[in-house]
Amino acid sequence: MKSPFVKDLTAEQVITGFFLVHEKEVRSTNTGKPYLRMELGDRSGTIEARMWEKFEGFAKDVNRDDFVKIHARVEIYRNRPQLCLQQLRLAKPTEIDLSDFLAHTPLNVDDLYAQVLGYAESMGNPWLKQLVLKILVDPEIAPRYKRAPAAKVMHHAYLGGLLEHVVSLCGLAKQVAVHYPELDLDLLLTAAMLHDVGKLDELSYERSVAYTVEGQLLGHIVMELETVTKAMESIHGFPAKLKVVVEHLLISHHGEYEFGSPKLPMIREALVFHYLDDMDSKVAAVRTALAIDGGEEAWSAYSGALGRKFLRLERYLAEAAPVSITGEAPLESAKVEVPNVEALRAEAIKKEEQN
Numbered sequence: 001m002k003s004p005f006v007k008d009l010t011a012e013q014v015i016t017g018f019f020l021v022h023e024k025e026v027r028s029t030n031t032g033k034p035y036l037r038m039e040l041g042d043r044s045g046t047i048e049a050r051m052w053e054k055f056e057g058f059a060k061d062v063n064r065d066d067f068v069k070i071h072a073r074v075e076i077y078r079n080r081p082q083l084c085l086q087q088l089r090l091a092k093p094t095e096i097d098l099s100d101f102l103a104h105t106p107l108n109v110d111d112l113y114a115q116v117l118g119y120a121e122s123m124g125n126p127w128l129k130q131l132v133l134k135i136l137v138d139p140e141i142a143p144r145y146k147r148a149p150a151a152k153v154m155h156h157a158y159l160g161g162l163l164e165h166v167v168s169l170c171g172l173a174k175q176v177a178v179h180y181p182e183l184d185l186d187l188l189l190t191a192a193m194l195h196d197v198g199k200l201d202e203l204s205y206e207r208s209v210a211y212t213v214e215g216q217l218l219g220h221i222v223m224e225l226e227t228v229t230k231a232m233e234s235i236h237g238f239p240a241k242l243k244v245v246v247e248h249l250l251i252s253h254h255g256e257y258e259f260g261s262p263k264l265p266m267i268r269e270a271l272v273f274h275y276l277d278d279m280d281s282k283v284a285a286v287r288t289a290l291a292i293d294g295g296e297e298a299w300s301a302y303s304g305a306l307g308r309k310f311l312r313l314e315r316y317l318a319e320a321a322p323v324s325i326t327g328e329a330p331l332e333s334a335k336v337e338v339p340n341v342e343a344l345r346a347e348a349i350k351k352e353e354q355n
Contacts (some may be wrong), residue, residue, distance in 0.1 A: 002042065005042050005043070005045075006040075006044045007292045007293065007301070009081050009083075010081075011074055013070075013257070014073050015070075015072055016070070016071045016145065017070065017072070017099075018069050018091050018095060018096060019040035019293035020062055020072075020101045021062060021064050022038075022039040023037075023038060024038050024039075024064055025037035026055075027218075036053075036085070037050050037309065038085075040070070043158075044292070048077075048080075048083070049083035049084075050085065051084075051085035052203075058088045058089075061090065062090060064139060065206070067090070067101070069090075070085055071088075072084055072087075073166065078303070079096055088172070101303075103158035104160055105158060105159065105163070107160070108148045109160045110353070112160070112164060112167050116134060116166055116193060117133075118194065119170040119174075120133050123190075123353075125186040127242055128187070128189075128242075128246075130224050131194075132190055133188070134196065135193075135231050136193065139211070141200065145160055145162065147160065147205065148162040148203065149205055150165040150196060150199065150281075156284050156324050158209075162199055164282060164295055165284070170193070172279075172280060173185060173188035173191075175254070176188070176276065182268070183272060184269055187249065187269040187271055188272065190249065191273040191275070194249075195253045197228065198219070198221060201215065201223050201228045202215030202218075202220040203215060209308040211275060221251055221253075221261070221262070226249055228246065229243070232246065245293065248265075248266065248267055248270055249270050251263055252265040252266070253277055259310060286310055288303070289303035289310055296309075297315070298315065298316055300312060300313055
């Protein structure tokens with residue numbers, strides 16, 4: 001197993017190790033002095049690296065998705081660790097174990113995929129059911145659907161991350177549809193399963209997670225709109241108005257113009273799905289930050305996706321656990337019975353009708 005991993009790097013540490021090149025470019029300082037900037041990574045994360053002297057040969061020979069061996073010093077720049085490269089060379093194939101560099105969901109992808117198919121089979125709307133199954137079981141799509149990450153950086157940015165994200169969203173959709181019975185569960189499930197299918201082509205994920213040329217030019221919303229629209233048009237008799245609704249769910253799921261949505265959510269289910277997607281993404285980003293040691297016992301590593309650190313709440317509360325005056329353990333909190341809101345609403349309507 002390689003050492004050190006990105007997550008283990010500390011300030012002023014001098015390291016020698018193997019990393020994957022995620023980005024490489026020659027930049028210039030404000031005074032016009034060129035330098036080599038790279039983003040290096042492994043399965044635990046990525047880190048920016050810079051080489052200030054004698055980098056010209058390396059800049060020519062090393063490219064994105066190459067494995068390199070480096071000798072560097074860890075520095076802190078703008079409160080974030082950064083590598084100052086001193087030596088660099090291409091790694092030999094025999095020196096590399098791919099499992100050290102490709103982060104993967106800890107869950108079983110075949111089980112996750114079976115769960116998604118189960119949600120699809122449970123759908124009552126025959127048109128939506130036919131649509132999602134047509135895409136999910138397509139032999140050109142299914143293997144990539146199982147392998148793809150959900151994003152490059154923001155959330156679920158590892159192999160199998162998209163599938164993990166979709167299963168989570170389907171579960172959330174079922175729960176929220178119980179709480180808000182006016183919602184169309186089949187529309188929410190359709191959005192959950194198809195809202196990121198464009199990521200299969202927007203991202204490349206053989207050695208590292210990066211954007212394809214087409215992904216950079218078009219983005220996943222445009223790409224999946226084309227994929228799903230073609231699928232709907234190939235289903236004889238697919239209702240024209242339902243097609244428009246599905247297309248709206250896809251193009252509005254980012255919720256705001258500044259986040260890349262061509263349209264704001266203007267259907268009830270589109271609005272709800274946007275918030276489910278946003279919540280699941282952010283909770284996943286928090287989970288990632290809390291899993292990394294940021295060097296402070298009470299705090300997570302800094303989350304670039306969310307622009308903050310997070311308190312390790314369980315540890316904080318355990319240290320501040322209340323003690324009674326008698327020295328006895330405090331009483332457990334009384335259980336609060338949650339009222340059945342729908343029953344109360346029905347009862348209120350009945351009384352109003354009687355009056």
